[in-house]
Amino acid sequence: MATLRQQLLDLIDTLAPDMERAFLEAIADIKSEIVLKEVVERLERRDIAGAIEALHIDPAAFRPLSEAIRQAFNSGGVLTTGRMPRLTDPMGGRVVFRWDVQNQAAEAMIRDLSSALITSIEEDTRQMVREKMEAGFAKGQGPNTIALDIAGRVSKVTGKREGGLLGVTLNLSRTVERARTALSSGDVEGMKHYLTLGRRDKRFDAQVRKAIAAGKPLNQEAVAKITGRLTDRYVQLRAETIARTETMTSVMSAKHEAFQQALSKSNRDASLVTRKWRSAGDRRVRHTHVILNGQEVRGMDLAFQSPSGALLRYPGDQSLGAGPSEIIACRCDVEYNFDFAEAFARSRGR
DSSP, rough: OOHHHHHHHHHHHHHHHHHHHHHHHHHHEEEEEEEEHHHHHHHHTOHHHHHHHHHHHHHHHHHHHHHHHHHHHHHHHHHHHHHHOOOEOOOOOOOEOOOOSSSHHHHHHHHHHHHHHHHOOOOOOOHHHHHHHHHHTTTTOOOHHHHHHOOEOOTTTTTEEEEEEEOOHHHHHHHHHHHHHHHTTTOEEEEEEEEOHHHHHHHHHHHHHHHHHHTOOOHHHHHHHHHHHHHHHHHHHHHHHHHHHHHHHHHEEEHHHHHHHHHHHHHHHHHHGGEEEEOOOSSSSOOOHHHHHEEEEESSSSOEEEEEEEEESTOOTTTOOOOOHHHHTOEEEEEEETTOOHHHHHTOOO
């Protein structure tokens, strides 16, 4: 039988596509509700704050992500509980423990996970949009062009907006804008750099190489198509990153909560629990987590300390301030050992 660790990793693989779809659905919903005329009118008045509001970047649009987080959290708790070592109370009596996703602490964790993710996406998106608008005016772009670059252009085939910066991170939007500037201006070095981007649509490479050889810019229609495809692929990249990271965080948070619930049900003290960090054990593990591997702490609340200074109670834990460099694409695990479990040997590797 597969270990709990492997089963949890399989669960993350199974549920991540749901999280990915939830993010893409949210972005598509925001784009579908944009009335470009409203955005353009505000930009014509140089009312950047008003133009941002006209995009309706509303936290409620990301509700599908909240549902995906709840699903991952509950599934992680159910799986962990099903593999829990047999427990006894202080008198030696058998403890029957069932996962409770409606437990007050569990509900609070779900709310915190959802709120942290959605707030981060909303704030980053608003900052990205503001920067694009300000930069667009600085370059002499018209309100309509700025609005279309952000919202996307309606496809004649699908009737939906494609290629807009909405859904792209602030940092990746800067990459797109550098490519747009280079392709529009004929900047040879900038166009050469575009050809190094891993997510570019290579079907346009011949066109770009021709422009490089001639030392001339591409026409605006070609630039819009090229940067539009690059943007779409960056939105997909962000969806994949969010899906893997947030599903892992939700599942590992639920695992921690399941052991906490088991402690409470058993009327046992948390000092009887030891937790050991386990890395994935391959070359893809980030350096800080290689060093963390094997580190052991006692109790449920004491955090592991990364060499970077970040504190984490379990992989994916952001509640103590750990940043993206310690969280994104993590595949580590924490082994929980109950000193009072009758089946102590079976708890190892969990």
